[in-house]
Each structure stands twice: as structure tokens, then as C-alpha cells.
Amino acid sequence: MQPHDDDQGDDSARTFPSPLTLALTAAWALVTFVPPLFAHELRFEVFGLPFALWVAAQGAPIVYLLLVWVCERRADRPQRMHATDPDGH
Amino acid sequence: MATEPAAPGADAAQGGWRAALRRRYALYLLALAAFTAVMLVLEGVGLPRAWIASLFRLLPVVLYASIGWACRTSNPMQFFVAGRSVPAVYNGMAIGADWMSVASYMGLTGLLYTLGYGGMAFVLGWTGGFCLIAFFIAPYLRKAGLFTIPDFLGMRYGGWLPRLIGLLVTSICSLMYVVAQIYGIGLITSRLTGFGFEMGIFVGLGGMLVCSFVGGMRAVTWTQVSQYLILLIAFIVLAVWFAVKQTGIWVPQMAMGEQLQQVTQRERELMADPREQQVIAHYRSEADRYAERLRDVDASLAQERRAASKQVEALTQSENLSEARAARKALQALPKDAPTAREEWTRARDNMAARAQPLGGMLPQGQAFGGDPRGDAAEQERFQASRTEFLTLMFCLMAGTAGMPHLLVRFYTTPTVREARQSVTWALLFIVLLYISAPSLALSLKHEVLHAVVGLRFDDLPRWISEWSKLYPSLVSVQDVNGDGVLQLGELRIGSDLLVLAAPEIGGMPFVLSCLVAAGGLAAALSTADGLLLTTANALSHDLFFKMLQRDTRLTAQVAFSKVALLLVALVAAYITLQRPTGIVSLIVPVFSIAAATIFPALLLGVVWRRANHWGIVAGMSAGALTTLLYMLSRVGPLHWAVLGSPQPRWLHIPPEAAGVLGLPAALLVAVLVSLLTPRDRDAEAWVAALRRPRQTQPGVA
Numbered sequence: 172m173q174p175h176d177d178d179q180g181d182d183s184a185r186t187f188p189s190p191l192t193l194a195l196t197a198a199w200a201l202v203t204f205v206p207p208l209f210a211h212e213l214r215f216e217v218f219g220l221p222f223a224l225w226v227a228a229q230g231a232p233i234v235y236l237l238l239v240w241v242c243e244r245r246a247d248r249p250q251r252m253h254a255t256d257p258d259g260h
Numbered sequence: 261m262a263t264e265p266a267a268p269g270a271d272a273a274q275g276g277w278r279a280a281l282r283r284r285y286a287l288y289l290l291a292l293a294a295f296t297a298v299m300l301v302l303e304g305v306g307l308p309r310a311w312i313a314s315l316f317r318l319l320p321v322v323l324y325a326s327i328g329w330a331c332r333t334s335n336p337m338q339f340f341v342a343g344r345s346v347p348a349v350y351n352g353m354a355i356g357a358d359w360m361s362v363a364s365y366m367g368l369t370g371l372l373y374t375l376g377y378g379g380m381a382f383v384l385g386w387t388g389g390f391c392l393i394a395f396f397i398a399p400y401l402r403k404a405g406l407f408t409i410p411d412f413l414g415m416r417y418g419g420w421l422p423r424l425i426g427l428l429v430t431s432i433c434s435l436m437y438v439v440a441q442i443y444g445i446g447l448i449t450s451r452l453t454g455f456g457f458e459m460g461i462f463v464g465l466g467g468m469l470v471c472s473f474v475g476g477m478r479a480v481t482w483t484q485v486s487q488y489l490i491l492l493i494a495f496i497v498l499a500v501w502f503a504v505k506q507t508g509i510w511v512p513q514m515a516m517g518e519q520l521q522q523v524t525q526r527e528r529e530l531m532a533d534p535r536e537q538q539v540i541a542h543y544r545s546e547a548d549r550y551a552e553r554l555r556d557v558d559a560s561l562a563q564e565r566r567a568a569s570k571q572v573e574a575l576t577q578s579e580n581l582s583e584a585r586a587a588r589k590a591l592q593a594l595p596k597d598a599p600t601a602r603e604e605w606t607r608a609r610d611n612m613a614a615r616a617q618p619l620g621g622m623l624p625q626g627q628a629f630g631g632d633p634r635g636d637a638a639e640q641e642r643f644q645a646s647r648t649e650f651l652t653l654m655f656c657l658m659a660g661t662a663g664m665p666h667l668l669v670r671f672y673t674t675p676t677v678r679e680a681r682q683s684v685t686w687a688l689l690f691i692v693l694l695y696i697s698a699p700s701l702a703l704s705l706k707h708e709v710l711h712a713v714v715g716l717r718f719d720d721l722p723r724w725i726s727e728w729s730k731l732y733p734s735l736v737s738v739q740d741v742n743g744d745g746v747l748q749l750g751e752l753r754i755g756s757d758l759l760v761l762a763a764p765e766i767g768g769m770p771f772v773l774s775c776l777v778a779a780g781g782l783a784a785a786l787s788t789a790d791g792l793l794l795t796t797a798n799a800l801s802h803d804l805f806f807k808m809l810q811r812d813t814r815l816t817a818q819v820a821f822s823k824v825a826l827l828l829v830a831l832v833a834a835y836i837t838l839q840r841p842t843g844i845v846s847l848i849v850p851v852f853s854i855a856a857a858t859i860f861p862a863l864l865l866g867v868v869w870r871r872a873n874h875w876g877i878v879a880g881m882s883a884g885a886l887t888t889l890l891y892m893l894s895r896v897g898p899l900h901w902a903v904l905g906s907p908q909p910r911w912l913h914i915p916p917e918a919a920g921v922l923g924l925p926a927a928l929l930v931a932v933l934v935s936l937l938t939p940r941d942r943d944a945e946a947w948v949a950a951l952r953r954p955r956q957t958q959p960g961v962a
Contacts, residue, residue, distance in 0.1 A: 187952055188868060192395050199391045203384060203658070207650055210377070210628035211643070219517015223628050227380035228699035229513055232387040232692045239394040239688050243681040246399065 191245050195238050202226070202234045274675075278347055288486055292493070295319070299772045309771050316775035317449065320490065320782065321467040324483045328471035331479035339476030339819045340407045340798055341672045346481055348679040352686025354481045355670045357488035359386075359691055361437070361788035362444030362757075364698075365491060365781050367844040369763075370756025372702030376625045378646070379702070381654040382845075383695050385852075387688065388654075389661020392860075394684040397662060398671040400867045400951050402680030407672065408795070409665040409859060410803040413877070416866040418944060420808050421878045427803045429858045429885070430665040433851045434796040435833055437666070440847040441789035442837040444757070448781045451731060451761060458838060464786065465834055472790045472797075473823055477673060480790045487783035492694055494780030497773065498763055499697040502704030505767065512700035519703045524626050526710045530749055531618045538742035539750035543616035550609035554602065561601045564594055620750045625706055648913035653849070656920040660852025663860030666788075666795040705759060708766050714749045721747065724765035728758060736762075757844050793833075797826035849917040850892060857884030857923025865931055870948045872931060873941040880931025888923030892916045 188196075206213065210223035217225040299312055337343050346354065364386065372379035406412055410426030445464030446457045471479045503512035506519055530536055553560040568591040575584035595601035614621045623630055629650065631642025661667065670687075674680045713722065718740055728736040735755030738747060754762070761781060764774040801822035858881045865872040865880070895916035914921060 188396070195391070195395055199388065199395075203388050203654070204651070207381075207384075207628075207647070207654070210647075211633055216517075218514065220520060221626055221628070224377055224380070224520075224626065227377065227384055228516065229696050231384055232696050235387050235391050236685070236688050236692050238391050240685050242391075242394050243685050246681060 192242070195242055199235070199238055202231050206231070277345075281347070281350060285485065285489070289489060292490065296772065296776060299775070300770060303770055303772050312771060313775055316772075316779050317782075320779050323486065324467060324786065325470040327483045327486060328475050328479040331475040331482055333475055333478055334816060334819050336816065336819050338478045339822065340802065341669075342476075342478040342481045344405075344673060344675055346673045346675075346683075348674060348682035349686050350481070350485050351670060351674050351679070351683035352688075352690050353488040354484040355667065355683065355687035356690035356694075357484035357491065357783065357787035358670060358791040359667055359687070359788070360488075360491060360694055360784055361441055361848075362781060362785045363440060363844050363848045364691075364694065365495065365784035366444060366447075366757050366760045367848075368695075369698045369702045369705070370759040371845060372699050373705050373759055374622050374756050376623045377628045378623065378650060380699070381650045382657060383699065385654045385657025386661060387692055387695055389658040389664075390684060390688045390691070392658065392662035392864075393668070393671075394681065394688075396867055397668065397863050398680050398684050399677050401668060401671045401863075402674060402677045403951055405672070407669075407802050408799045409668055409863075410799050411807070412866070413859075413862055414803065414807060416944060416947065417862075417872075417874045417877045418941065419874050422862065422874065422881070423803055423808060425878065425881045425885075426859065426862070427799050429854060429881075430799045431796050431829075433664070433855050434666055434792040435829065435836075436847055436851045438789050438792045438796075438829070438833040439836045440844045441785045441792070442833055443847070444781065444785040444844055445789070446837065447732075447757065448761065448778050448785065451728075451778065461834055461837055464782070464789075465830055468786050468789050468793065469827070469830055471786075472794045473826055476819070476822070477669075477794060477798075480787075480794055481673065483790065484787045487787040488690065490776075490783040491780040491787075492690070494776045495694055495697060495701070495760075498760070498767075498777060499701045499704070501769060501773075502708065502763075502767055503700065506704060506707055512704070513696055516700050516703055519700075519707050520626055523703065523707050523710060524624060526707075527619060527624045530710065530714070533748070535742060535744060535746065536618070536748050536750055538744075539748045540616050540618065542741045543612050543750070547609050547612035547616055550605045550612060554605050554609065557598045557602050557605070561595065561598060565591070568594060615750065615753075620752065625703060645910075645913040649915050649918070652914050652918040652921040656849070656853045656856050656918045659856035659860045659924055660854075660920060663855035663858065663863060664852070665799070665855070665859060666791045668863075669795055669798070670791075701760070701763070705763060705766060709752070709754075710749070713766070714747055714752065716747050718745050718747060722765070724762050725752075727765075728762055732758065755843070793826050793829055796829045797822045800825040800829075846917070850919075853888050853892065853918060853920030853923065854885065856920035857888040857927050861924060861927040861931060865928070867948070867951065869932075869935075870945045871935055871940065873935050873938055873944060875938045876931045876933075876935025879934040880927045880929075883930035884923040884927025887926040888919040891919035891922055 206223040206226040210221075213222040215222055217230075220228065299307075299315065303312060333339055335343075368379065368382050368386075371382060401412060404412055404415060406415060409430055410423045413426040414420070414423030416422075442461055442464065445468075446460040449460030449463055450457045471483050499512040500510060503509055503515035503519075506522075507515040509515040509518070553564075568587065572584060572587045572591055575587050578584075595604050629643055629646035631644070631646055632639040633643045634640075635643075671680045671683065674683055713725075716722075718738070721738065725736060725738060729738065732755065735758050737753045739751055740747075741751050742748070761774075761778060764770075764777050801818050805821045806818050861884060862877050862881055865877065891911070891914075895910065910916070
């Protein structure tokens with residue numbers, strides 16, 4: 172049950188969740204909830220499809236993919252710096 | 261895949277292992293393409309369809325079984341978490357196959373066809389959930405380095421209660437989910453082989469068990485990679501075929517604009533068509549008839565009985581035997597008592613009323629929600645209801661995705677935390693490839709049905725209608741309601757689960773492609789079912805048998821127990837499926853609601869809020885589960901008819917299957933309150949701190 176982590180450094184200085192995670196979550200919420208909420212008002216067309224329909228069919232899944240990718244890339248950075256274990260490949 | 265992967269860390273060996281994997285799957289893809297090409301040629305020279313179908317049915321199952329056999333293992337590390345040696349790309353593909361079940365492969369396109377924009381709640385929900393997993397869950401799960409989801413809850417919150425609740429939820433969710441897969445397998449194999457539905461179920465079950473039984477997570481992972489490739493290729497071939505056929509554009513996503521324009525044009529024509537109006541009028545009068553009966557159920561039932569028995573008497577006297585038998589059957593088919601009558605007639609009334617809408621009850625493809633926010637009060641109400649249904653469903657599916665045990669255990673199988681993160685990206689990429697093709701395929705099918713099927717004379721309907729309606733009269737039916745000899749849209753009913761399987765025939769493709777699509781569906785069903793069975797069995801074995809009962813501390817005994825549990829779960833699931841459930845998606849959505857209200861908040865708080873403690877999470881998960889189940893069961897299912905008499909009205913327009921949208925806040929609120937009222941757990945807080953620290957060390961490995 173006890174974590175056998177020898178690093179006793181206080182991590183309370185690090186905010187959690189990180190600002191990046193919060194920003195990504197905000198972007199996720201924006202793409203997810205705004206187009207369906209205002210589907211009736213946002214009537215302009217993208218690639219010949221009504222905006223909300225296009226977002227749901229193609230836009231949002233692609234944005235989700237980007238968000239997850241950014242999260243992965245950014246999260247790797249501090250990890251590499253702190254890694255004492257060279258197995259972080 | 262037969263060779264033992266090198267221990268992670270040995271870089272050179274890992275490199276060799278990865279190169280070998282690449283070679284094997286490239287060869288496999290070539291073989292798949294060659295096989296399909298040979299079959300196309302053979303079909304051209306006249307090989308009987310039955311042969312082609314049997315080959316397509318047999319070869320994939322033999323292939324999966326041999327991969328499973330090659331990966332057989334009793335080593336617990338291999339059996340439970342594939343030796344933690346699955347590279348991110350392959351883990352992504354395995355997760356893709358694990359995730360994309362028959363609900364994605366068959367159900368989703370059908371929903372998009374019937375609901376239009378409404379079906380997008382599923383596209384968004386089933387992809388957006390991965391963001392939550394990537395931000396808050398996957399890396400921490402991998403860092404904890406445990407074996408199952410209940411295991412994580414047990415470690416994080418201590419004691420046996422969180423583990424037990426996690427175990428219960430995992431078992432129930434996976435069981436219901438597996439039932440939907442087996443139902444899909446039944447549909448596919450009975451079409452492909454001509455076996456009955458029941459026989460189809462057992463054949464599919466056999467193929468499923470070979471993998472998970474002999475090789476555990478290791479065999480399942482490597483089989484799933486091959487299954488992913490088949491299911492994706494089959495789906496993309498379908499989408500591209502229709503896009504090229506209808507618009508000449510090779511990228512189906514880019515063809516949607518043109519298709520939508522043509523579909524909208526045709527929808528307008530059909531809405532104005534007087535023959536469609538006749539069909540609508542017919543269904544409206546049927547709905548009114550049931551509504552009339554429902555006004556005084558007892559009296560109407562007695563009257564129906566009298567009329568039916570009179571008919572039986574008259575026909576028996578006139579010695580018209582076959583009609584008399586039919587009349588007797590009709591008399592027996594009348595509801596047994598008033599509550600049953602109320603239930604049956606309400607359902608019939610709602611069915612008829614739904615069919616009495618324009619376009620056979622389907623919204624125009626380009627319209628976002630039903631109703632009109634600027635119309636009268638009733639229209640505004642319909643709009644609100646439609647939009648709320650969309651948003652709540654989408655939210656439940658997302659949160660449920662981030663709490664779905666069979667998906668989350670996959671993040672234990674990567675060599676490092678970093679690869680756990682990467683495998684989320686890969687998985688989402690592989691999943692999105694299919695999910696952005698589904699709306700296009702659905703639109704193509706709508707295009708095809710509206711232009712090429714509606715308006716045909718009943719004498720020259722395409723063959724697939726008669727073939728499918730013979731196999732599944734409840735899923736495909738045509739009926740000349742207004743007696744003009746021409747098929748109207750309102751007269752055609754296609755069960756949404758069948759649409760993708762029937763798509764190659766709808767589009768007039770070679771029979772080989774029908775088989776390829778069926779093989780893709782089978783791959784989707786088998787891969788998900790395998791993952792689900794394994795998750796349930798491992799949770800039962802590891803958490804119940806080993807951790808909670810502490811019967812045997814040897815890990816090999818856990819593997820043996822897991823195999824027994826696997827068989828039992830599979831048999832129970834097959835038994836439930838034989839009771840003929842109503843549809844793939846209606847089985848699966850409640851599972852997401854339950855996961856969203858229990859496992860998701862427990863994992864989220866477990867990582868995000870250190871203060872969350874044992875009692876908080878026990879109370880929170882219980883509150884979430886209770887809220888969800890109570891809201892659902894008081895509105896659908898056999899319970900409300902027996903206990904409450906009639907379904908309760910929806911609260912704030914929330915559909916019963918999206919009850920998780922109430923359960924999740926309830927769970928969070930109760931968990932926070934109870935945690936604050938009970939003493940802090942310093943050990944747990946230290947464990948969470950270690951979990952968040954960006955280092956490769958693992959906190960508290962068992």
C-alpha cells in the first residue's frame with residue numbers, strides 16, 4: 172500500500188491538474204458542447220454540410236485526436252527531464 | 261507472435277521484436293488482400309456463393325484461433341497484462357478493435373441512418389471520451405502498474421468495499437456488453453452460413469473462447485490487431501464504394517456535401533408526395549385505434565376477446581380450417597390481462613404514431629433536432645426534448661467511455677507510462693478513422709434507399725429485401741399499406757442493426773464484398789467480446805478469488821481460476837442472448853450510464869482529489885449506481901409495469917438510458933461530502949502524490 176518512492180520532495184508546489192491539462196479540458200468542452208447547443212443558430216456551411224453536422228461528423232473527432240496528441244507530447248517533456256530511469260523510451 | 265517478447269528495457273531485443281511484428285502484420289495484410297482478390301476472381305468465374313461464404317466464415321476464425329494458439333500461455337504476467345510488452349502502435353490497434361464492437365461497426369451507421377444528426381451523439385461520445393482518458397486516467401493507471409480496474413480502486417481507497425463495488429460494476433457492465441456482441445455474432449453468422457441464430461451464437465462463441473481461454477491478454481491483443489485491420493478495411497471499402505458510385509469522389513468524407521444536397525432534395529419531394537401521405541394517414545388511424553382501446557383497457561380487452569372468439573366460432577362452423585386456426589392463434593395472442601394489454605397497446609400506439617411521421621419517422625438528414633425553437637409551444641417542447649436527449653446521451657457516452665473497464669485495462673499492457681499515453685493517441689487515431697467514415701456511409705445508404713429503392717414496384721424489389729425479411733421478419737419488412745403496388749418510404753422498415761451487413765447488397769457490390777463486410781463485423785464482435793470476457797474473468801479471479809478471499813496466493817492458480825470464470829461468463833452471456841434481446845445499441849447505452857456514474861467518478865477523484873477517501877468513494881459509487889438504476893428502471897423495463905403501473909414521465913426531458921447524467925453528479929457530490937466528513941487517509945494521499953510524480957517509478961506494486 173505504501174508507495175516505495177524514494178523521492179521525498181514535496182510536490183504540493185506543482186499544481187495538479189496542470190494548467191495545460193485544464194486548457195485542454197476547456198478546449199474539449201468547447202468543441203463538445205457548444206456546436207450541439209447552438210446547432211439551430213449556427214447554420215453556415217462547411218464543406219457543404221451545416222456547421223454543427225460537420226463538427227460532429229468530422230471536426231470534433233479530429234480535434235479530439237489533436238488534443239490527445241498535444242497532451243501526450245507536452246506530458247513527455249518534464250518526464251524526460253526528471254527521469255532517472257533511462258527506460259523512458 | 262509465438263516468440264516470447266524480450267523483457268522491456270533490453271533495447272536491442274525490443275527493436276528486433278518490433279521489427280518482427282511489423283514484418284508479420286505486413287505479410288498478413290498482403291495475404292488478406294490476395295485472398296480477397298482471388299475470391300473476387302473466383303466469383304467472376306462462377307464459384308458458388310455458399311463456398312465463398314463458408315471460406316470467408318472459416319478462414320478468419322481459423323486465423324484468430326491459430327494466433328490465439330501460438331500465443332497460449334499460463335504465465336500470469338502474460339495472461340493478465342500481455343507481459344506489459346505491447347508497443348504503443350499495436351496497443352492502439354488492439355484497443356481500436358477492443359473498442360469498436362458491433363455497436364460501432366453495425367449499430368452506429370444504422371443510428372446515423374435513422375436518426376440523422378441525433379446519431380452523432382454516439383460519434384462524439386465514443387471519441388470524446390478518449391480525451392478524458394488521456395488527460396486524467398490512462399497515464400496514472402499505467403503508473404500504478406496493477407492488473408484490473410477494481411484492483412486500482414482497492415489500492416487507492418483501501419479496504420475491500422471499493423474493490424467489491426468495482427468488481428460488481430465491471431462484471432455487470434461487461435456481461436451486458438458481451439450479450440450485445442453475441443447478438444451481433446448471431447446476426448452475422450446466421451446470414452453468412454445459413455445456420456439459425458442459436459447455432460450462429462455457439463459457433464461464434466467457440467471462436468471467441470479459443471483466443472481468450474488459451475492465451476489470455478497476450479493472445480487477445482495480437483488477435484485484436486489482426487481483427488482491427490479486417491474491420492477497418494471492410495468498412496472503408498464500403499464507404500469508398502458508395503462515395504465513388506454516387507458522386508465520383510474518392511474520399512467519402514469529402515463527398516458528404518454533395519450527397520446531403522441530393523438527399524435533402526429527395527426528402528422534400530417525398531414529404532410532398534400524396535402517396536406517402538396516404539401511408540401516414542393509415543398509420544395515424546392505427547395509432548388512434550390503440551389510443552381508443554387504451555382509454556378503457558378492461559372493457560376493450562373484453563370486447564376484443566368477444567370479437568375474436570366470435571370469429572373463431574364462425575370460421576370453425578364454416579369449416580375453413582386454415583383461417584380458423586389463424587383466428588384461434590389471434591385469440592391466443594391477445595394480452596392475458598389488463599396490465600399486459602396496457603403495456604402492449606401503449607407500445608403499439610407509440611410505434612404506429614412514430615411511423616405516422618413524415619419520412620417514415622426519420623428526421624431529414626440535414627436537420628439537427630426535431631421540433632422548431634421558433635414554432636408554437638409544442639414545437640418548442642419537441643426541440644428542447646430532442647436537444648436535451650442529444651446532449652445527455654453524448655455526455656453519458658463520454659464519461660462512460662472513460663470508465664469502461666475493458667478499455668481501461670489495456671493501458672496496463674504497455675511497457676512504459678509514456679507508451680500508455682502514446683497508445684491513447686494511436687487508439688483514438690485508429691478509432692476516428694472508422695468513426696468519421698460512419699456518417700458518410702450512413703448518408704450514402706440513405707441516398708441509395710431514397711433514390712434507388714423507394715418508388716420501385718413491389719414485383720421488382722431487390723433480392724436483399726426478400727432474403728433479409730425471410731431471415732429477420734422483425735428487422736426488415738415491407739407492406740403495401742396504401743395498395744398502389746409501389747414501395748413508399750413509409751412502407752419500408754429496416755432494422756438499423758442490419759443496415760451495414762446489407763449495405764453491399766443495397767449498393768449492388770460483388771458477393772465477396774458482402775462476405776468481407778460480414779467478416780469485418782465478426783472481427784468487431786469477436787475482438788470486443790474477447791476483451792470483455794477476459795476483463796470480467798480476470799477481475800473475478802484477481803480481485804475476488806485472490807485479493808478478497810485470499811484462497812490461493814500462487815499466481816498460476818489465479819490464471820486457472822480466470823479460465824474457469826471465462827467459460828462461466830461466456831455461457832451465461834450466451835444464455836441471455838438466446839432470450840433475443842431487442843437491439844445492439846439499446847443494450848449498450850445503459851452500460852455506459854452505469855460506468856459513467858460509478859467507475860468514472862471513482863477513477864477521476866482518485867487521481868484529481870487526494871482527499872477522496874474510502875468511505876467517500878464507497879458512498880459516492882453507491883449513490884451514483886442507485887440514482888442511475890432508479891431513474892432508468894422507473895422509466896423502462898419490466899419493473900415499471902409490474903411495480904409502478906405505467907412509466908414515469910421523463911424528468912427535464914432526460915431519456916432513461918442517459919440516467920448517468922444524473923448519477924455522475926450524485927456520485928461526485930456524495931463522494932466529496934462523505935470524504936470531508938470522515939477522517940483523512942494519509943497513506944492514500946501519499947500514494948496519490950507518488951502516482952502524480954512525473955517519474956517512472958511505480959507506487960505500491962503488489
